[in-house]
Amino acid sequence: MRLLEHEAKQLLSHSGVTIPNSELLRTPSDIPTLFPTVIKAQVLTGRRNKFGGVKIVHEQAALATTLQSVFAANIDGYMPESVLAEELLDIKQEFYLNLSVNRDEQAVVLLAHRDGGVDIESQPKDAFFREVIDNDSKSRALRLAEYFGLESHEFALGELLDQLLDCLKKNDALSLEVNPLVVTKAGELVAADCKMELDNAATFRHPDWNFYDIPLSANFVELNLRGTVATIANGAGLAMATVDAVQAAGYTPANFLDIGGGASKETVMAAFHELMKYSELEAIVINIFAGITRCDEVARAIIAAREEIKGLPALKIRLEGTNVAEAHTLLSEHSIVLYESLDAAIGAINA
Amino acid sequence: MPSTFNPQHVIVQGITGSHGSFHARAMREYGTRIIAGTSPNKAGEMVDGIPVYSTIRDIQANHEVDATVIFVPAAHARGAIFEAIEASVPLIICITEGIPTHDMLAVHQRLAGSESILIGPNSPGIATPGESKLGIIPNHILSPGRIGVVSRSGTLTYEVVAALSSAGIGERYVVGIGGDPIKGMDFVDCLAAFEADTSVDAIVMIGEIGGQSENRAADYIKKSVAKPVVGYIAGHAAPPGVQLGHAGAILGSKQESAVYKSERLSEAGVTICKTVTDITPQIQKISRSTQ
Numbered sequence: 001m002r003l004l005e006h007e008a009k010q011l012l013s014h015s016g017v018t019i020p021n022s023e024l025l026r027t028p029s030d031i032p033t034l035f036p037t038v039i040k041a042q043v044l045t046g047r048r049n050k051f052g053g054v055k056i057v058h059e060q061a062a063l064a065t066t067l068q069s070v071f072a073a074n075i076d077g078y079m080p081e082s083v084l085a086e087e088l089l090d091i092k093q094e095f096y097l098n099l100s101v102n103r104d105e106q107a108v109v110l111l112a113h114r115d116g117g118v119d120i121e122s123q124p125k126d127a128f129f130r131e132v133i134d135n136d137s138k139s140r141a142l143r144l145a146e147y148f149g150l151e152s153h154e155f156a157l158g159e160l161l162d163q164l165l166d167c168l169k170k171n172d173a174l175s176l177e178v179n180p181l182v183v184t185k186a187g188e189l190v191a192a193d194c195k196m197e198l199d200n201a202a203t204f205r206h207p208d209w210n211f212y213d214i215p216l217s218a219n220f221v222e223l224n225l226r227g228t229v230a231t232i233a234n235g236a237g238l239a240m241a242t243v244d245a246v247q248a249a250g251y252t253p254a255n256f257l258d259i260g261g262g263a264s265k266e267t268v269m270a271a272f273h274e275l276m277k278y279s280e281l282e283a284i285v286i287n288i289f290a291g292i293t294r295c296d297e298v299a300r301a302i303i304a305a306r307e308e309i310k311g312l313p314a315l316k317i318r319l320e321g322t323n324v325a326e327a328h329t330l331l332s333e334h335s336i337v338l339y340e341s342l343d344a345a346i347g348a349i350n351a
Numbered sequence: 352m353p354s355t356f357n358p359q360h361v362i363v364q365g366i367t368g369s370h371g372s373f374h375a376r377a378m379r380e381y382g383t384r385i386i387a388g389t390s391p392n393k394a395g396e397m398v399d400g401i402p403v404y405s406t407i408r409d410i411q412a413n414h415e416v417d418a419t420v421i422f423v424p425a426a427h428a429r430g431a432i433f434e435a436i437e438a439s440v441p442l443i444i445c446i447t448e449g450i451p452t453h454d455m456l457a458v459h460q461r462l463a464g465s466e467s468i469l470i471g472p473n474s475p476g477i478a479t480p481g482e483s484k485l486g487i488i489p490n491h492i493l494s495p496g497r498i499g500v501v502s503r504s505g506t507l508t509y510e511v512v513a514a515l516s517s518a519g520i521g522e523r524y525v526v527g528i529g530g531d532p533i534k535g536m537d538f539v540d541c542l543a544a545f546e547a548d549t550s551v552d553a554i555v556m557i558g559e560i561g562g563q564s565e566n567r568a569a570d571y572i573k574k575s576v577a578k579p580v581v582g583y584i585a586g587h588a589a590p591p592g593v594q595l596g597h598a599g600a601i602l603g604s605k606q607e608s609a610v611y612k613s614e615r616l617s618e619a620g621v622t623i624c625k626t627v628t629d630i631t632p633q634i635q636k637i638s639r640s641t642q
Contacts (some may be wrong), residue, residue, distance in 0.1 A: 033512075101452050102564045103533060103561075103562045107456065199451050201450065202451035202453070221593050237503065237507030237585050238507050239595070240588075240589065240629075241593065241626065242502075242588075243586075243587075245628065248587070248625050256589075256595050261480065289509050291505075306429070
């Protein structure tokens with residue numbers, strides 16, 4: 001789950017990181033008292049500068065119209081529901097800092113760059129400062145300070161790294177990016193912008209997260225709105241393999257769908273309803289290898305879907321595993337064909 | 352022959368829960384020697400004749416323990432793995448899905464320098480068909496043979512194992528390394544074990560999008576694996592940046608894609624299959640050509 005800038009900065013602030021003074025505006029008629037100010041659209045994309053999502057306002061007369069334009073901006077497909085008005089910082093230098101869980105290192109990795117700003121993705125990899133965070137933190141701050149050319153800020157940088165790590169762990173964040181990290185003319189380190197992603201799996205121990213907009217499960221993913229074959233499978237790997245086989249046979253897969261283990265008739269029915277938004281389907285391929293799931297339950301959903309859903313595309317069904325014999329009996333009573341294998345099911349689409 | 356994958360004194364952590372008790376029975380029916388289980392508040396009870404203790408240390412006072420299968424809920428899984436590491440259990444298999452990433456990072460740190468091997472989390476477990484299984488792989492799909500199967504996905508493992516078995520080709524070991532980004536045993540460790548084990552003739556490796564472990568496996572195979580390997584990478588149709596079911600199945604860089612990994616493995620001498628159903632015919636070809 002990714003956070004908006006103002007949400008991420010609140011978490012930084014709780015860990016002691018200095019953030020700019022700000023006001024969160026919910027409507028274009030909320031006029032900020034901070035002035036002069038930088039107006040920032042709160043959207044989940046890093047490209048808001050390029051789409052008119054960040055504006056600096058030096059003249060009071062321009063404030064209302066600028067606010068309206070930022071609220072109305074279409075930022076790479078995102079519309080801001082709120083806007084952050086922040087104090088202007090007296091910037092001396094800008095840097096890039098990132099702490100992320102890295103699966104290849106199986107550890108948290110610190111990434112830093114001398115040039116903060118928006119085009120960080122285009123920088124060559126070897127220009128970054130990169131260190132795996134282990135328990136031995138001795139002289140990490142010194143190395144970072146030397147890389148930044150900020151030797152006089154070694155202790156402040158060390159404190160900041162500790163605060164950011166605290167923030168990362170305390171909030172079950174998978175990544176935390178401060179870009180830019182500003183050094184003000186007064187010598188203070190300030191997190192001027194921040195992106196953060198939290199670990200959905202840790203929701204159970206963060207009751208406060210109900211405040212965020214937690215996305216639905218990763219179990220349904222749209223691949224192509226104009227896809228010609230939709231898929232229903234159980235298990236992430238089997239669902240991916242089913243999509244792959246559909247594509248390898250020359251069809252355009254519409255979606256990835258993992259109904260999970262132990263799916264009920266209702267879950268499967270809901271899946272059918274979800275797939276009806278694809279208007280160009282030639283078929284729905286159903287591929288179930290039931291362990292905890294029961295094939296007869298899936299069969300009942302298939303029978304119900306055929307009776308209840310108008311315009312249901314052809315179903316190409318392969319069921320295997322728990323209670324498959326019962327499923328076979330149920331489906332044959334309704335003259336619904338089962339295929340021996342996934343290949344046979346896909347092969348039957350154009351037969 | 353006892354091996355890492357076929358331990359003789361197995362316990363179940365979380366044995367009184369619905370999954371724990373169900374699968375403890377299924378494992379025992381398959382021939383696994385389940386000697387005891389743990390559950391913090393139910394010491395002294397029995398689950399189908401299997402004694403329940405409150406801690407692993409309590410079991411160790413009476414029994415040798417050489418493997419544990421963990422079914423405890425995600426919120427308590429880190430503690431369960433820590434307990435097994437501290438009790439020096441040689442093989443820890445974690446079935447639990449949805450453990451927070453920072454918990455697994457802590458586990459990873461504690462594993463370093465310990466005597467334990469971790470498989471999982473989010474793993475279907477492992478099996479030595481005809482002898483034992485530790486985890487939730489359905490009993491009826493397993494059949495003894497000489498193929499080593501290693502996979503990141505549960506249901507895809509079942510699919511492949513069932514196909515191998517029904518084609519009359521059995522499996523020597525089935526190892527589900529799990530679908531999470533931070534985990535214990537990886538492909539390379541498992542490939543090394545299969546390569547060293549004379550009872551394995553050929554290897555099936557099932558990977559997916561996300562991470563670099565299949566690419567590290569390709570380097571390893573090129574250098575150190577002489578046995579034939581048939582591979583499949585799931586997620587060819589995956590769009591970048593979108594998680595497909597598994598926490599670890601997310602396509603970041605180009606090197607994490609199914610196409611790239613397939614090419615790397617192919618260059619390393621692996622027979623790459625375009626679809627999962629092509630694996631069994633490829634294994635059949637290999638076994639015919641080596642006979």
